[in-house]
Amino acid sequence: MSHRLLLDTSSLTYRAYFALPTSIKDPNGTPVNAVRGYLDMTSRLITDLNPDQVVHVFDDDWRPAPRVEAYAGYKSTRRDDPEDLPGQFDVVRTVLAAFGQECVIAQGWEADDAIGALCAHAGNGEVIDVVTGDRDLLQLVRDGDGSGGAVVRVLFTVRGVSDLARFDEAAVQAKYGVPASRYVDFATLRGDPSDGLPGVKGVGEKTARTLVNAYPDLHAMVRDAASHPPRLAAALRDSLAYLVAMQQVVPVRTDVEIQRTSDGRDDARLDELAEQHNLEGPIRRLREALGA
Structure with missing residues (x-):
């Protein structure tokens, strides 16, 4: 080996x-x-x-x-x-x-x-x-x-x-x-200030972890925004363009x-x-x- x-x-x-x-x-x-x-x-x-x-x-x-x-x-x-x-x-x-x-x-x-x-x-x-x-x-x-x-x-x-x-x-x-295979989604939600990436407003590691473990991908999280608390739902909807952009940045x-x-x-x-x-x-x- x-x-x-x-x-x-x-x-x-x-x-x-x-x-x-x-x-x-x-x-x-x-x-x-x-x-x-x-x-x-x-x-x-x-x-x-x-x-x-x-x-x-x-x-x-x-x-x-x-x-x-x-x-x-x-x-x-x-x-x-x-x-x-x-x-x-x-x-x-x-x-x-x-x-x-x-x-x-x-x-x-x-x-x-x-x-x-x-x-x-x-x-x-x-x-x-x-x-x-x-x-x-x-x-x-x-x-x-x-x-x-x-x-x-x-x-x-x-x-x-x-x-x-x-x-x-x-x-x-x-x-x-989170699984290593989902680390990209976790990092996208959380953000990385050292790379100039703010993440989703109000989402820290705890919330990012909860979302990643509850949904198969970022698209599912946004589609199901109505089931989240109002502030989180609004943050996800407002961050849609950012989340799309991150698919070309974080991976x-x-x-x-x-x-x-x-x-x-x-x-x-x-x-x-x-x-x-x-x-x-x-x-x-x-x-x-x-x-x-």
């Missing part, structure tokens, strides 16, 4: 930036805290999980045009990255390339969508662990039923990049009170085209990068985790 580790590199590098002090710098005084955090997290995960394959997945566009066209407010409130972060993404890519690690994007889409496509096309019986700081990926969780497809688990960063919560179908049900795409890069390992280049970016420790630890 193959075990693949999919790392949401964009999300994890971003979290690593805020988890470690910017006083961690290269010899030229440029912060490398996010790089160090991501590489060390990768080393720990490989050591702890011993996967057969590791794939690093990047955003190509963190605000894909189809999602913005469906709902203009999507991620519109996100602040710009700190000025010393974008360059660290480039260093992460460069180091991973020198290691010969597989890096993946889906042109015009988010890392979430590339991960969704990788999971959808995984082999029967394959076990996939997705490591991310993005709750949206909980919709991909599945235990497998023996009839085909992969087992997908999500390891969610709870604090910084070192504390992880593992979600299988039972854990999603226990945490949110992770699984049909996007994947672009992979994976060059041969270059140990001489790794030595150069270790010295250039003050990454001797992280690069050594990743070498050890990879068994070479």
Whole structure:
């Protein structure tokens, strides 16, 4: 049984930036805290999980045009990255390339969508662990039923990049009170302020959970609005256009085209990068985790 580790590199590098002090710098005084955090997290995960394959997945566009066209407010409130972060993404890519690690994007889409496509096309019986700081990926969780497809688990960063919560179908049900297969509807109703998605007015997690468990889909909830308390009924009717738009925003795409890069390992280049970016420790630890 193959075990693949999919790392949401964009999300994890971003979290690593805020988890470690910017006083961690290269010899030229440029912060490398996010790089160090991501590489060390990768080393720990490989050591702890011993996967057969590791794939690093990047955003190509963190605000894909189809999602913005469906709902203009999507991620519109996100602040710009700190000025010393974008360059660290480039260093992460460069180091991973020198290691010969597989890096993946889906042109015009988010890392979430590339991960969704990788999971959808995984082999029967394959076990996939997705490591991310993005709750949206909980919709991909599945235990497998023996009839085909992969087992997908999500390891969610709870604090910084070192504390992880593992979600299988039972854990999603226990945490949110809905099946993983209905997480999209739950998230649509509840909203996600970090993505600029307000949800249905007056609907929090408790009400969203109740509705998801009472109806097979969002359309049924709206059709049966008359049976809800007046305030909720009005909120659902008033949110009809929003709910329709969210069908193009909240679901992770699984049909996007994947672009992979994976060059041969270059140990001489790794030595150069270790010295250039003050990454001797992280690069050594990743070498050890990879068994070479």
